[in-house]
Amino acid sequence: MPPTEQRPPVSRRRLGIFGVVxxxxxxxxxITGIRAREDSSTKLKEWTDNQAVPTVAVALPDAKVVNPTIDLPGRLEAYYRAPIFARVSGYLKSWSADIGARVKAGQVIAEIEAPDLDQQLLQARADLASQEASAKLSEATLTRRKTLIASNFVSMQEIDERSADLSNKKAAVNSGQANVERLEALAGYKKITVPFDGVVTARDTDVGALINAGGGSGPAMFVVSDISKLRVYVNVPQNYVPSIKIGAKAVITMPEYPSRTFAATVEASSQSVDISSGTTRMQLALDNSKGELMPGGYANVRLTLQSDTVPLHIPASALIFNQNGLRVATVGADDKILFKPVTIARDLGREIEIASGLAADDRIIVAPPDGIADGDKVRVAGAGAKSKPEKVSEKQDVKG
Incomplete structure (x- = not known):
């Protein structure tokens, strides 16, 4: 058998390098996994923080005058009105002018029968005649006595006494003459005359009625009014008084003429405030030469307001009212909330006229979200985020 081949042993150095790698x-x-998780956490936190920042729409206050008028209720009165009372007591003998009658100055509209006054006048004339006769006799006696001074039949003492008596008699004559003239003047008041051209607007007497002299014992016999020109009285709230100048024009509308208007002019102001209503009474003049309008009637008065400054208007939705009072939320240059207290001049419905508290360049939040507080960061949406926001009148009202 061939000898078995043996692999060379792996060096320990190579094994060490492999382990290190x-x-x-x-x-x-x-490390990569940890960093990935940290990056993911950071991005999630940033996204969560961004979502927590509320997005708001802002607008600049509108400096355009929306409605420079104010509508107030008024009351028409005759320019001249004279309640006519009797100067003498008696019974009404006759009258010739009923309500609605047009009368002229000096016209006799009633006559009073005063028998007591007639008798007093007769007595006064008789007393005057007696006093004149006594004075005439005293004067004749004094003249005769003076002719006897030269013959020493009378003394200077008697002459002086006769002269004093004549002076007393002449004084009595003057007194009697004044009394007669006074009663004659009173007798002239038995005829009731009209003080000026006008219309009889009231009659509260009739033939045979007992007439008492003076104006404190009952209603006037007649009331005569000049209605060719009318006074219009209107109570103006205190904060609007500086905006209504003497000579300002007004438009009057009447319920009996719904499709017509009448021009009037502010004539006078009471220059005082009624503490019970907080208003100032103003008087307007209204031409009524055609006699179409009636004194005592109700009128709607539209007054023109004049102001030295242009008022600011904001949407009604921008107002915040809570325990801190009436405020408006604005966005500063650093996109943080800044609350500003304001006062209202007029409530125009969808818009509010601001009297004080805002500047023309304040960015107001049109519809502030719940829960915002001073210093909160917000995100400004729309054109207001990077440029000048639109005015209120140039965009639609934003709700919610």
């Missing part, structure tokens, strides 16, 4: 490979595999 295998160990290095194993370590590399382990």
């Amino acid at each position: 295998a160990g290095i490979a194993l370590v590399l595999v382990v």
Whole structure:
């Protein structure tokens, strides 16, 4: 048999090199796996953090005037109105003007029968005649006495007494004459006359009615109103008063004329605030030369507001009201939340007019999500992320 071939023995050195290489490979595999898991964890954490940052839509406050008017209820009143009371007591003898009658200044519309006054006037005239006769007799006596001074039949003392008596009699005549004139003037008030051109808007008397002199014992006999021009009274909330100037124009609408409007002008302001309502009363003048409008009627008054500054408007959805008050969430240059307290000037429905608290370049969150707080990081979506966001009036209102 041939001799058996024997393989040369593997050197221990080669075995050692092989083991080192295998160990290095194993370590590399382990390190690669660990790094892959760490990278995966880091990416997952970054993705989770990114998902936790809320995405918001922002807009700049709109500085365009949306509606420079305000609608308020008003009340029409006659420009001149005179309740007519009697100056003398008696019974109504007659009247000639009923409600709705157009009357002229000085026109007699009623007459009062006053027998007591007539008798007082007769007595006063009789007293005056008696006083005049006494004064005439006293004057004649004094004249005769003066002719006897030269013959020493009368003394200067008697002359002085007669002169004083004549002065008293003349004073009594003047007093009686004044009393007669006073009663004659009162007798003239038995005829009720109209103070100015107008319309009889009320009559609260009739023939035979007992008339009491003065204005504190009952309603007026007649009320005469000049309705060719009307006053419109409106109560303006205090915060709008500075925006309504004297001379400003207003538009009046009436329920009886739903398709028509009437022009009015602001004439006066009470310059005070009613503490019970927080409003200031303003007076407007309204031409009514055609007599179409009636005093006492209700009117809707649309006033033009004038402001030295252009107000800012934001969507109603941007407001946040909680225990911290009324605020708006804005996004700063570092994309972090900053709450700003605001005050409202007017609620226009879908839009709010801001009185204070915001600047024109503030980026407001149109619909702030729940749970956000000051300093929170947000992601700005849309055009506002990298450039100037649109104004509220240039885009649709965003909800939710």
